[in-house]
Amino acid sequence: MQKTRLLLSVVSLFSITLPIHAIELNNDLNLAITVTPITDYRVGGLSLTSGNPALFVDTMLTHSSGAFIGYFATNVDFGLKTRRESDYYIGISRPLTEDVRGSIMYIDYEYPKSSIVNYSEWVGNLSAYGATLWVKYANNIKPHGDDRLVAALDYVYPLPYDVTFETHYGITDSKDDVYISRDGSSRSTYYDWMVGFSKQIWGMTWRASYVDTDLSKTECAGIMGDDSVCSATVVASVSKTF
Template structure:
């Protein structure tokens, strides 16, 4: 069963940001379209494509009040019938100052041909001076119909040559002891981390990231059905906003 890894929060990146290149429809509304190609699609450190490349499309409509709504889609592969993920989201973003901001978003995840695994999730972030504290929560992860949460802390800062370094550390809590090791001991919580370097070049955003979790191969396979989708990897991605 390759679904619980995604059940802890498949979908968009840990921080939702709206690009400066947004198309201004009028004085109140703007439209964003972003395409992203990745060598692997990972959420919470776990691959959503069995280690294969992914192509994301994200379209959002943003109001000057901070309200927004959008659709995200990506190819996925969990070893089941579904090959596509659709995320429908609505939320609000607010800048308290130039350096302090917050977002609150509700996502509805849809997996065609595996609709029994569809669920909804709340994601909130608080950003301050380059740091981001984020929380994900759902009470309808399938097939357990239980609550799951993710808490993460990230930080981004500028390097020379207009390059950005970002780091993130996440705590993924399944509430139930579903991660089972070879000695048959089990736990409900695992940790993931990420270090990335990004740069704008030729009108594209380029990024390379190292991603890992503390899950063993046995623990990974006990939930995801594969023992290599939670292991350390380096992911390259390129994004373009129209």
């Protein structure tokens, strides 16, 4: 049961970004379908595919007002019967000033055959000058209805040859002391980080990132059932938006 609770205390996949390429339906509506094969589905630095590859499919409908609605699906494998994650989201993204943009989004997560871990959360962020500060909150983490708060800072910086440097640093607060060390001490929070590069080639986004957390192998095994899925790794992906 502790393992189930942890799976729902990690940060979600989403960082609010509206698609650059999309199908124009009319003057106000655009539809974007993004397909992303990735070597490992890492959420908050933890693998939700037991270190194996995943395929992301995201469909987003955006309005000229900044409102959007969408559906995201991927395969998962984290010790329960479910092998699929389905996310339904709705939100709005608007410029607040010439240089600052704000977004808010509501996401509902569903895991077929393992509905005990279904949950929802609110996500808000502010972006300016390449930096994005975002916060995520859920108050119905099952099976005990626990609260969970995630905060993170992302930063992107353009480099020569159309390469983009990307970095991320986040903290997950599960409220309860679910991370237990070998010496018996426990804590309610952990940190994750990422450093990577991306590049546009042939109309696709190619990305390679180094991902890690500060969880020990004992803490990882205690909440994930596998001491290897919280360790440092390199994640590679390629995305195509239609």
